[in-house]
Amino acid sequence: MHRRIVGWVLLCLWAGQMSRAQEFKVWNRTVQVHGFASQGFVYTDKNNWLTMNTSQGSGAMTDMGLNMSAQLTDRFRVGAQVYDRNLGQLGQWHPSLDWAAGDYRFTNWFGIRAGKVKTSLGLYNDSQDLDFLHVFALLPPSVYPTDLRDTTIAHAGGDLYGNVPLRHQLGDLSYTAYAGHRSDSIYSGYPYLLTQWKVYFHNLGGLQYGGDLRWSTPVKGLLMGASRMNEETTGQGQFVDSFNPSAGLVPYQVSTTTSWTNQFYGEYVVQRLRIDAEYRRKAFGQPYGGNSSVNDDVRGWYVAGSYRIVRKVQVGTYYSHYTLTNVIVGPMRAVSPDQIDTSLPQNHIYDKVISARIDLNRFWNVKIEGHFMDGYAAGPYPNGFYPQVNPNGFTPNTNALILKTGFHF
Amino acid sequence: MKPSRLLITAGFMIVGALNVIAGDVKIIGNVSVKADSISTGELKSVFLLQRRTLKDGSAVVPVLEKSGATHEAFLRQYLDRGSEEIHTYYQGLVFTGKGLMPKELNSDTEVVAYVARTRGAIGYVSGGASTEGVKVLVVSDGRGAERTLLTRVEPEYPETLQRLQIGGVVRLAVTISPKGAVENVALLGGNPILAEAATKAVKQWVYAPGPSQTTIEVTMPFESHR
Numbered sequence: 113m114h115r116r117i118v119g120w121v122l123l124c125l126w127a128g129q130m131s132r133a134q135e136f137k138v139w140n141r142t143v144q145v146h147g148f149a150s151q152g153f154v155y156t157d158k159n160n161w162l163t164m165n166t167s168q169g170s171g172a173m174t175d176m177g178l179n180m181s182a183q184l185t186d187r188f189r190v191g192a193q194v195y196d197r198n199l200g201q202l203g204q205w206h207p208s209l210d211w212a213a214g215d216y217r218f219t220n221w222f223g224i225r226a227g228k229v230k231t232s233l234g235l236y237n238d239s240q241d242l243d244f245l246h247v248f249a250l251l252p253p254s255v256y257p258t259d260l261r262d263t264t265i266a267h268a269g270g271d272l273y274g275n276v277p278l279r280h281q282l283g284d285l286s287y288t289a290y291a292g293h294r295s296d297s298i299y300s301g302y303p304y305l306l307t308q309w310k311v312y313f314h315n316l317g318g319l320q321y322g323g324d325l326r327w328s329t330p331v332k333g334l335l336m337g338a339s340r341m342n343e344e345t346t347g348q349g350q351f352v353d354s355f356n357p358s359a360g361l362v363p364y365q366v367s368t369t370t371s372w373t374n375q376f377y378g379e380y381v382v383q384r385l386r387i388d389a390e391y392r393r394k395a396f397g398q399p400y401g402g403n404s405s406v407n408d409d410v411r412g413w414y415v416a417g418s419y420r421i422v423r424k425v426q427v428g429t430y431y432s433h434y435t436l437t438n439v440i441v442g443p444m445r446a447v448s449p450d451q452i453d454t455s456l457p458q459n460h461i462y463d464k465v466i467s468a469r470i471d472l473n474r475f476w477n478v479k480i481e482g483h484f485m486d487g488y489a490a491g492p493y494p495n496g497f498y499p500q501v502n503p504n505g506f507t508p509n510t511n512a513l514i515l516k517t518g519f520h521f
Numbered sequence: 522m523k524p525s526r527l528l529i530t531a532g533f534m535i536v537g538a539l540n541v542i543a544g545d546v547k548i549i550g551n552v553s554v555k556a557d558s559i560s561t562g563e564l565k566s567v568f569l570l571q572r573r574t575l576k577d578g579s580a581v582v583p584v585l586e587k588s589g590a591t592h593e594a595f596l597r598q599y600l601d602r603g604s605e606e607i608h609t610y611y612q613g614l615v616f617t618g619k620g621l622m623p624k625e626l627n628s629d630t631e632v633v634a635y636v637a638r639t640r641g642a643i644g645y646v647s648g649g650a651s652t653e654g655v656k657v658l659v660v661s662d663g664r665g666a667e668r669t670l671l672t673r674v675e676p677e678y679p680e681t682l683q684r685l686q687i688g689g690v691v692r693l694a695v696t697i698s699p700k701g702a703v704e705n706v707a708l709l710g711g712n713p714i715l716a717e718a719a720t721k722a723v724k725q726w727v728y729a730p731g732p733s734q735t736t737i738e739v740t741m742p743f744e745s746h747r
Contacts, residue, residue, distance in 0.1 A: 144615070144621055144622055146612075146615055146616060146622070148616065177616070179615070179616065179618070181615065181618070181621055182621075183621055186573070186580055186641075187573075189620075189621060191618050191621075192618075193616065193618065211617070211618040212618075213618050215618075215619075217573055219574070220566070220571070220572035220573065220574060225618070225619075229618065230617045230618055230619070238617040238619075239613050239616065239617055242612070242613065242616050242617075244612070245609050245612060245613050245616075275566065275571040275572060277562055277566070284562070284566065284571070286571065332601050333601055381601070381602070381606070383603075384603070420603075420605070423605065471605075474608075520612070520616075
């Protein structure tokens with residue numbers, strides 16, 4: 113641990129130097145280089161969390177990214193970013209191309225991005241990995257579950273976007289419409305959850321399309337918006353059939369019958385105060401065998417507030433409310449009862465959070481955060497709590513302490 | 522002095538009702554920027570990288586100061602954000618592939634020099650900064666509020682310039698109080714000696730009362746050939 117701390121200090125000092133040399137010229141075009149990294153430590157008093165052995169204290173919470181961008185003409189910009197993380201059993205240091213796109217802006221109200229593009233969904237979907245942008249060490253898990261980031265984070269395809277001022281001083285509208293192919297890492301939360309049933313994915317993903325509309329209202333600092341995302345997900349891999357385990361690993365395939373997400377949000381920023389609120393509902397279904405299907409309904413919302421006490425210190429708090437219901441449709445319902453009672457701890461997580469962030473300099477911050485969680489929602493769809501790292505079962509409540517530091521340039 | 526030979530043509534063109542920049546911040550643009558004024562909405566959109574052209578079609582690119590009182594005043598007044606918040610906003614665009622970090626410079630002098638040599642550049646400097654080589658843009662509130670001129674005093678054409686047949690157009694940003702008094706006159710362009718005469722006259726003007734402090738741009742031609 114001591115060596116790791118020393119390493120981080122040296123890295124941050126190096127980043128401070130890097131920050132002075134983040135541009136260079138290629139063929140008379142300026143190329144900007146930016147990067148970030150963060151390191152967290154998590155301790156929980158009860159259940160292990162986020163696939164880490166947090167009840168013993170875990171530092172397996174690291175991520176980093178590096179990007180380069182250039183404005184080639186007045187209208188055309190290109191760039192790319194690589195991202196890598198290790199979060200307990202997730203990520204496992206397999207780097208990915210986070211985004212890589214060309215962006216052509218025809219007019220103020222119409223532009224096109226094409227390539228691998230971050231998906232616009234709510235206030236923070238596209239920036240959820242960027243620790244240094246946020247007061248909180250973890251964004252509200254009910255809407256931004258970090259273990260499931262891959263399910264929404266980006267698509268290979270394109271965006272149409274623009275900004276339209278409204279008449280009569282009614283503010284302006286920004287829109288994004290997108291379509292493309294989403295590829296989940298097989299080292300993300302959902303594939304990991306399924307390993308408990310000896311299902312091992314080779315690939316997971318599919319068509320993703322939708323849109324986002326946000327209104328900068330005439331009220332100073334008030335933004336409101338709505339997003340919609342549709343997905344058609346398929347996955348291939350192998351599994352061990354529990355009715356015939358002697359056959360070993362046999363081919364496995366899964367596909368969704370329906371999958372959509374609606375999100376509504378508002379943001380109010382006045383001087384040093386920021387208040388955010390979002391609601392997300394994700395509904396999806398997939399075949400369950402015997403002409404049946406399983407349908408999950410995930411609903412989450414949060415209200416968050418943060419305040420900059422002095423230039424380098426911010427404090428924040430949020431309440432995050434997450435529920436999950438699960439219904440079987442078809443003959444299999446007889447053997448698999450509905451899980452619709454959201455008052456049970458296995459079907460909800462209510463998380464109260466307090467947080468503080470200190471900016472040591474313009475590039476380096478430290479955060480401390482407390483989570484007080486009621487419920488664990490360890491059902492057929494994950495959100496932080498996994499049976500594999502809790503082999504003795506779950507307790508209803510979990511308190512967590514997160515220490516995190518990050519730098520960027 | 523004989524003011525009778527002054528021929529101040531048709532008088533004074535009020536280009537539009539304009540809301541002034543706060544005390545000590547001037548918005549400046551490269552000479553390639555066609556517009557003489559910019560609305561607060563446009564200014565905000567340009568600096569939030571949401572638009573790259575003005576209403577008149579001028580392509581623009583923002584340039585900021587890194588820190589300081591002028592920087593803070595500009596951000597608070599036009600972008601509704603502090604310097605940390607705007608930096609975070611730009612980083613959000615940069616790291617999600619939706620924008621580049623705009624140019625940030627250390628001083629008024631650097632900003633003026635950069636804007637002067639960079640096509641389409643728009644920046645801001647303190648009220649007292651030299652703006653040689655760039656154009657000063659007047660910021661309107663976009664509402665088109667008008668003020669009615671009640672009392673007008675004509676400027677005196679400086680004898681020397683008149684004799685030498687030196688004329689030209691003077692552009693002034695005139696700040697009017699809610700009660701109608703001229704509170705401040707700032708030079709936007711023109712011969713300094715003519716501007717002095719124009720300013721002296723305009724300071725005596727009286728407008729009808731209005732709902733709020735307003736700034737208008739006044740264009741005053743001095744014709745030397747008559």
